[in-house]
Amino acid sequence: MAMNDVGRPTRLVAGTGAVAETFTGNRALMLEEPLLFERGSLDTSGVDLPPVPPVPDRLGGLARDGVIGLPGFSEPEAVRHYTRLSRQNYAIDLGIFPLGSCTMKHNPRLNEKMARLPGFADIHPLQPQSTVQGALELIDVLADWLMKLTGMPAVAMSPKAGAHGELCGMLAIRAALDARGDERRVVLVPESAHGTNPATAAFCGFTVENIPANARGRVDLDALLARLGPDVAAVMITNPNTCGLFEPDLKTIADAVHAAGGYVYCDGANFNAIVGRVRPGDLGVDAMHINLHKTFSTPHGGGGPGSGPVVLSAALAPFAPIPFVRKTANGLELVEEDTAATHAADSFGRMVAFHGQMGMFVRALAYMMSHGADGLRQVAEDAVLNANYVLASLKDLYTAPFADSGPCMHEALFSDDFLDGTGLTTLDLAKALIDEGFHPMTMYFPLVVHGAMLVEPTETESKANLDQLIGAMRHVATQMLADPDAWRAAPHFAPRRRLDETLAARRPVLGYKDEAA
Amino acid sequence: MSRLYTQDHEWIDVAAKGSGAEATVGITDYAQGQLGDVVFVDLPDAGRAVTKGGEAAVVESVKAASDVYAPVSGTVTESNPALADDPSLVNSAPEGDGWFFKLTLSDASELDGLMDKAAYDAFVASL
Numbered sequence: 001m002a003m004n005d006v007g008r009p010t011r012l013v014a015g016t017g018a019v020a021e022t023f024t025g026n027r028a029l030m031l032e033e034p035l036l037f038e039r040g041s042l043d044t045s046g047v048d049l050p051p052v053p054p055v056p057d058r059l060g061g062l063a064r065d066g067v068i069g070l071p072g073f074s075e076p077e078a079v080r081h082y083t084r085l086s087r088q089n090y091a092i093d094l095g096i097f098p099l100g101s102c103t104m105k106h107n108p109r110l111n112e113k114m115a116r117l118p119g120f121a122d123i124h125p126l127q128p129q130s131t132v133q134g135a136l137e138l139i140d141v142l143a144d145w146l147m148k149l150t151g152m153p154a155v156a157m158s159p160k161a162g163a164h165g166e167l168c169g170m171l172a173i174r175a176a177l178d179a180r181g182d183e184r185r186v187v188l189v190p191e192s193a194h195g196t197n198p199a200t201a202a203f204c205g206f207t208v209e210n211i212p213a214n215a216r217g218r219v220d221l222d223a224l225l226a227r228l229g230p231d232v233a234a235v236m237i238t239n240p241n242t243c244g245l246f247e248p249d250l251k252t253i254a255d256a257v258h259a260a261g262g263y264v265y266c267d268g269a270n271f272n273a274i275v276g277r278v279r280p281g282d283l284g285v286d287a288m289h290i291n292l293h294k295t296f297s298t299p300h301g302g303g304g305p306g307s308g309p310v311v312l313s314a315a316l317a318p319f320a321p322i323p324f325v326r327k328t329a330n331g332l333e334l335v336e337e338d339t340a341a342t343h344a345a346d347s348f349g350r351m352v353a354f355h356g357q358m359g360m361f362v363r364a365l366a367y368m369m370s371h372g373a374d375g376l377r378q379v380a381e382d383a384v385l386n387a388n389y390v391l392a393s394l395k396d397l398y399t400a401p402f403a404d405s406g407p408c409m410h411e412a413l414f415s416d417d418f419l420d421g422t423g424l425t426t427l428d429l430a431k432a433l434i435d436e437g438f439h440p441m442t443m444y445f446p447l448v449v450h451g452a453m454l455v456e457p458t459e460t461e462s463k464a465n466l467d468q469l470i471g472a473m474r475h476v477a478t479q480m481l482a483d484p485d486a487w488r489a490a491p492h493f494a495p496r497r498r499l500d501e502t503l504a505a506r507r508p509v510l511g512y513k514d515e516a517a
Numbered sequence: 518m519s520r521l522y523t524q525d526h527e528w529i530d531v532a533a534k535g536s537g538a539e540a541t542v543g544i545t546d547y548a549q550g551q552l553g554d555v556v557f558v559d560l561p562d563a564g565r566a567v568t569k570g571g572e573a574a575v576v577e578s579v580k581a582a583s584d585v586y587a588p589v590s591g592t593v594t595e596s597n598p599a600l601a602d603d604p605s606l607v608n609s610a611p612e613g614d615g616w617f618f619k620l621t622l623s624d625a626s627e628l629d630g631l632m633d634k635a636a637y638d639a640f641v642a643s644l
Contacts, residue, residue: 505556
């Protein structure tokens with residue numbers, strides 16, 4: 001195999017129709033790019049700084065005495081490095097990102113403009129509260145929207161992401177149990193719940209028990225009701241669940257759990273499918289986190305940050321974490337102490353240093369206000385419509401295990417049973433989709449179906465975009481069934497082809513080239 | 518020596534019947550096939566008490582991490598040192614060199630509920 005000057009293969013493998021051997025290793029506009037450490041020189045620097053003046057050493061013998069070994073680059077070299085790498089990436093701004101359970105929707109630029117207003121972007125958490133009344137008001141207005149949309153009387157704004165929100169809700173449940181001297185410690189988690197749910201419950205000191213799913217991909221109601229008793233602290237249920245299906249028995253479940261003295265935690269990560277249509281408060285939910293970064297379009301997929309406010313029922317509201325915003329006669333205040341003096345003595349305490357993800361709050365409120373109530377309702381309706389369009393367009397070719405039980409919600413679930421006998425699996429199909437220029441769907445999750453493929457198109461894709469994805473998925477599946485051997489080595493056109501995941505996991509090389517040997 | 522199987526795809530070799538007897542535990546060929554390439558195995562320390570159906574080890578493949586359950590209750594006497602260096606033994610020899618751990622049985626009657634090879638093969642065929 002041909003190598004370029006940094007030892008990378010440059011030849012396309014036979015069978016793809018093209019053999020590209022160039023001096024540089026580049027293939028026209030597909031540019032090769034070594035690591036910074038492979039090409040930088042320790043002797044050069046992109047900037048000309050004055051010598052460091054002598055400063056007193058306060059490190060007490062811990063000062064570094066060796067060379068760090070950071071490579072130096074001129075500014076254009078550094079800019080080109082990252083630009084070249086970014087061109088090998090896939091992003092929501094390049095095309096549809098049908099990653100189920102992740103809600104990779106378009107991030108409106110208006111949100112970004114609002115988040116950059118100096119009154120929101122340039123303030124400090126330790127500023128006097130009298131100087132940030134506008135920011136506190138924004139938190140208060142957003143909180144009001146969240147309570148209205150969910151039909152819940154209270155909300156904790158500080159949790160920083162979905163799983164952190166789960167932690168907040170379960171700590172509130174734990175605090176409520178402790179406050180009434182209740183020793184119950186079992187949390188029931190259905191198979192159709194998100195995987196973080198049992199982890200959260202265990203972290204809060206609960207014992208987790210599984211409740212099976214029924215043949216329709218929903219919670220097995222009879223099994224759950226049979227297990228309720230005086231030792232059950234809570235049920236954690238995801239609605240819509242990880243199969244992209246609505247849990248129609250949630251109200252029945254909540255009433256039974258409450259009658260048995262327990263609480264209901266709802267994983268609201270999929271709230272984008274029901275926002276404006278269903279109020280979880282009406283279904284008897286005691287606590288639910290809302291992923292602002294999914295449902296209300298903050299820059300999710302760029303690595304965050306996330307934000308996971310938790311709405312709480314009247315029973316759990318007194319235990320909400322500090323700090324929180326409260327209206328007073330003199331304006332808004334941030335309650336920072338969980339004492340009797342601040343009327344927050346029942347609070348279970350503080351989860352984060354400050355009040356939450358301010359930038360995400362601004363983006364989420366901008367999203368809500370620009371959509372309005374009718375627009376938010378249409379978000380849910382279009383997300384569900386798009387997912388059902390994908391499901392209906394593929395279910396004759398792909399195995400759709402729950403299609404017979406009615407429409408899905410915001411994501412369409414398939415299994416790889418239709419590939420039986422070809423020796424190909426979901427992984428091969430996902431790799432083939434890369435050649436078609438799509439980020440693959442979520443694979444092998446949820447675990448309840450074999451070789452799961454979870455497609456979440458979101459409401460921001462047009463019919464034309466969906467038709468392209470559907471066309472590619474039909475083409476790939478049809479070809480794989482007709483000529484399985486041609487697809488074992490896909491992708492053929494990606495900057496890197498099929499990577500050896502097993503070797504990478506068994507013998508990871510964590511250093512750059514010079515250290516790896 | 519007889520080999521018995523669970524519905525969770527563990528096998529157990531029992532040297533002799535009776536409480537206090539030593540047994541060897543691993544996962545079946547079917548299980549390793551479903552898991553795909555195994556990259557890591559977390560084994561119980563000697564001396565740990567395990568209960569029938571309780572979690573005893575964790576096996577991690579490129580696809581997923583899965584719990585391995587104790588087929589019967591007992592006390593772990595040894596875990597397979599070879600798996601730390603070469604977890605691929607679980608793929609290449611799941612019912613031989615890729616064994617997970619050994620234990621002494623605390624209640625031999627728990628063996629009665631397990632399947633023999635014919636019953637397990639029929640069970641797998643029904644999946």
